[in-house]
Amino acid sequence: MPNMDPKKCPMPVQEPDVRNKNFSEVALGYTLEMAVNEAKRCLNCKNKPCVSGCPVNIDIPAFIGKVAEGDIEGAYGVLSAQSALPAVCGRVCPQETQCEGKCVRGIKTESVGIGRLERFVADWHREHSGEKAAAPASNGHKVAVIGSGPSGLTAAGDLAKMGYKVTIYEALHTPGGVLVYGIPEFRLPKEIVRQEINGLKDLGVDVETNVVIGKTITIDELFDMGNEAVFIGSGAGLPRFMGIPGESLKGVYSANEFLTRINLMKAYKPDSKTPIQHAKNVAVVGGGNVAMDAARCAKRLGAENVYIVYRRSMNELPARKEEVEHAEEEGIIFKTLTNPVEVLGDADGNVCGMKCVEMELGEPDESGRRRPVVKEGSEFTLDVDCMIMSIGTSPNPLIRSTTPGLETNKHGCIITNGDDGLTTRNAVYAGGDAVTGAATVILAMGAGKNAAKAIDEYLKSKNA
Numbered sequence: 001m002p003n004m005d006p007k008k009c010p011m012p013v014q015e016p017d018v019r020n021k022n023f024s025e026v027a028l029g030y031t032l033e034m035a036v037n038e039a040k041r042c043l044n045c046k047n048k049p050c051v052s053g054c055p056v057n058i059d060i061p062a063f064i065g066k067v068a069e070g071d072i073e074g075a076y077g078v079l080s081a082q083s084a085l086p087a088v089c090g091r092v093c094p095q096e097t098q099c100e101g102k103c104v105r106g107i108k109t110e111s112v113g114i115g116r117l118e119r120f121v122a123d124w125h126r127e128h129s130g131e132k133a134a135a136p137a138s139n140g141h142k143v144a145v146i147g148s149g150p151s152g153l154t155a156a157g158d159l160a161k162m163g164y165k166v167t168i169y170e171a172l173h174t175p176g177g178v179l180v181y182g183i184p185e186f187r188l189p190k191e192i193v194r195q196e197i198n199g200l201k202d203l204g205v206d207v208e209t210n211v212v213i214g215k216t217i218t219i220d221e222l223f224d225m226g227n228e229a230v231f232i233g234s235g236a237g238l239p240r241f242m243g244i245p246g247e248s249l250k251g252v253y254s255a256n257e258f259l260t261r262i263n264l265m266k267a268y269k270p271d272s273k274t275p276i277q278h279a280k281n282v283a284v285v286g287g288g289n290v291a292m293d294a295a296r297c298a299k300r301l302g303a304e305n306v307y308i309v310y311r312r313s314m315n316e317l318p319a320r321k322e323e324v325e326h327a328e329e330e331g332i333i334f335k336t337l338t339n340p341v342e343v344l345g346d347a348d349g350n351v352c353g354m355k356c357v358e359m360e361l362g363e364p365d366e367s368g369r370r371r372p373v374v375k376e377g378s379e380f381t382l383d384v385d386c387m388i389m390s391i392g393t394s395p396n397p398l399i400r401s402t403t404p405g406l407e408t409n410k411h412g413c414i415i416t417n418g419d420d421g422l423t424t425r426n427a428v429y430a431g432g433d434a435v436t437g438a439a440t441v442i443l444a445m446g447a448g449k450n451a452a453k454a455i456d457e458y459l460k461s462k463n464a
Contacts, residue, residue, distance in 0.1 A: 003040035006109035011116055020299050020330035023185040023268060027091070027119075032072075035120040039067035042112045045104050050114060053102035055446030056154075058082045060099055060114055067117055076125040079118060084157035084200065085150060085179075085445065087126065087192045090119025092183060093442045094320050126195055135204035139163035141459055144227040146213045146399070149177020150441045151432030152233030153200060154448030155455075160203040162456050167227075169211040174264060177235055178433075179441070181264040182256070184293050186300070190263070214402035219428065228462070229427045229455045232414060233448060236393045236433035242285070246343025247389075251277060251351035255286070255294045255390035262297050279386030281305045283354050285340055286390030287312065290438075292323040294388045295332045306332050307382065311339040311359050311372040335382070337361075339372065343387055354382045395434045403428075413437055420454030421447060429455055 012028040013019070019026050030038065042064040050060045059078055066075035079086045095101075095115035103111035141164050145156045148170040156166045174180055176193045201207065211217060213234070222230055239254030241247050258276065261267040267276035282298040284291050287310035298306045308327070310317065313336050317324055328334070337359045344353035358378035361370035394412045407415045407424040414423055414430040421429040431447025433439055 002043060003037055005041060008041065008110045008113040008116070009034045009038040011113075016326075016329040016331070019186065020296070023300060025189055026186050026326060029123060030116055030120045032070075032124075035067055035072075035117055036070060038113050039064045039117055041105060042068070043104055049102040049104060050099040050112075053098040053100075055098070055442050056082050056449055058099075058118075063121065064112065064114070064117055067121060072121055072124045073129065075117075075121045076129075079121055082449075083445070084154045085196050085441075086118055087122035087196060088150070088179060088188060089442055089445070090115050090117075090122055091188050091192075092440075094440055096321060098442065126192075133199055133202045135202065136161055136163050138165060138204075141165070141463070142167070142225075142227045143229045143231065143455060143459075144169065144222045144225075145231045145233060146219075147171075147177055147233040147235055147432075147434070148175035148197070148207060149179060149233055149235050149432060149444065151235075151434075151444035151448035151451075152177065152231065153197065154445040155231045155233060155429075155431070155452045156205045156448075157200050157203060158449055158452035159455065160200065160205045162452070164456075164459075165204065165206075167206040167208060169213055169217070169222075170207060170209045171212045171234075172264070173209050175207050175209060177233075178237075181260040182290065182293070184259065184263055184297055186296070187293065212398070214398035219399070219403045219406075219425075223427075228459055229429065231421070231448070231451050231455065232399060232423070232428065232430035232434055233432045233444070234395065234399060234434045236395045236413075236438050238394045238396050238412070239389065240392045240394065241389050242340065242391065244340060244342055246345055246351075249343055249345040249351050250349050251279065251386045252343060253386070253388045255284070255290045255388050256393060258294055258388050259290070259297065262301075268297075268301055276301070277386055278302050279384075281307075281384040282386045282388065283307045283309050283340070283382060283384040284388045284390055285309045286392075287317040287319055287336075288390065288392075288438075289319045289323055291388075291390035292319045292327050292332075294390055296327055296330060298386070298388070299330055299332060303386075307384070308332055308334045308336075309338050309340060309354075309356065309382070310334070310336045312369065313337055313361065316361075316369055337372070339374070340382075340387075341379070344381070351385050351387055354384050354387055356380055356382055393433075393438045395437075399434075411437060419450050421451035422454060422458075427458065 063078035100111040265274040342355040359372040365371040432444030
């Protein structure tokens with residue numbers, strides 16, 4: 001019998017006043033009983049609208065059906081057939097605007113908790129299955145993947161399953177890309193990322209760290225090494241700033257630097273070799289998921305007041321609803337319809353305040369959102385000693401500048417010819433944030449999957 005409860009099974013979480021003082025995972029996960037009960041809310045629709053909302057086309061009703069039967073390993077088999085990173089996606093994907101946004105149950109009640117079930121299945125498999133994936137037979141061809149973030153890992157995994165010898169080249173000392181340097185431990189434990197990457201290594205994927213493409217080695221040299229195709233999944237790690245006075249003061253961070261120090265280098269630990277400022281009053285400028293992550297990290301570092309400073313209203317916040325709710329529960333203060341115009345400094349060059357203006361919403365801009373305009377005579381000063389800029393990122397120009405024939409747009413994003421990810425260079429493909437600018441993990445994975453398929457088709461035709 002289907003479970004016709006109008007609400008999805010609640011996710012157990014740490015209490016707000018406890019979790020905002022630690023970096024342990026906020027969501028605690030479903031029990032088996034909870035997962036089976038939630039799975040029975042799925043109506044197993046024949047036309048599967050939820051699948052159309054999944055960038056990697058997981059057969060969602062099939063995996064949920066397995067959970068409802070109590071066959072968790074069977075459910076994992078369905079998931080892993082399409083997704084290289086189910087434990088990651090179950091935690092960080094914006095399901096509410098993708099698969100769950102298409103769920104028929106969501107029309108009149110709450111959608112099925114697809115993301116929560118995906119997380120449960122992936123965690124169950126990790127905890128109960130000791131079986132390693134077997135490396136497939138080699139087809140004798142080599143492909144290089146640049147970047148070990150979600151698009152690179154997905155492309156590498158799919159190509160390895162097809163028999164290609166794949167080597168991932170990662171600029172940092174630890175693989176995982178944005179999954180390890182950008183997303184905090186309390187949302188995505190790094191041990192989970194490590195285990196997902198180990199699963200790719202079991203398939204025969206090699207990972208070389210501390211390799212900066214364009215400096216350590218070029219794309220042309222990768223071809224000279226016998227690679228027949230290259231996939232660029234290098235992300236968008238170059239931070240943007242507002243260009244206002246005072247941005248060079250001590251205590252002004254990009255969200256990328258702030259989160260990298262905390263997530264990758266564990267700057268929150270007392271014995272960290274890369275310590276970070278423990279400020280009293282912190283302003284995070286921006287309203288996306290990265291801004292929420294930075295604000296929640298600052299609170300965990302002991303800040304008394306952490307402000308989200310965003311020039312539009314709460315209704316326009318681009319961050320996931322769940323992340324906004326968690327931030328509010330943890331004591332983050334939202335100063336919406338507010339925009340900074342100057343960072344103030346003391347005699348020693350440290351941040352001591354932020355001059356702001358109040359905003360009001362005018363006519364819609366090219367994005368369809370109402371354009372914020374300054375409210376006359378509304379200037380005020382916010383008392384802060386740390387400012388974190390989270391207003392977007394763009395791709396690093398190093399690969400573009402060292403690869404003749406590789407074209408980018410005015411934002412520095414690599415130009416491709418469509419879903420297959422082919423760039424303006426023959427046999428060079430790209431996907432993820434390097435192409436789109438900062439976006440979601442699952443969209444980057446979808447791009448990696450499409451590119452892997454296109455690379456396989458290209459090499460088969462070339463070598464026929």
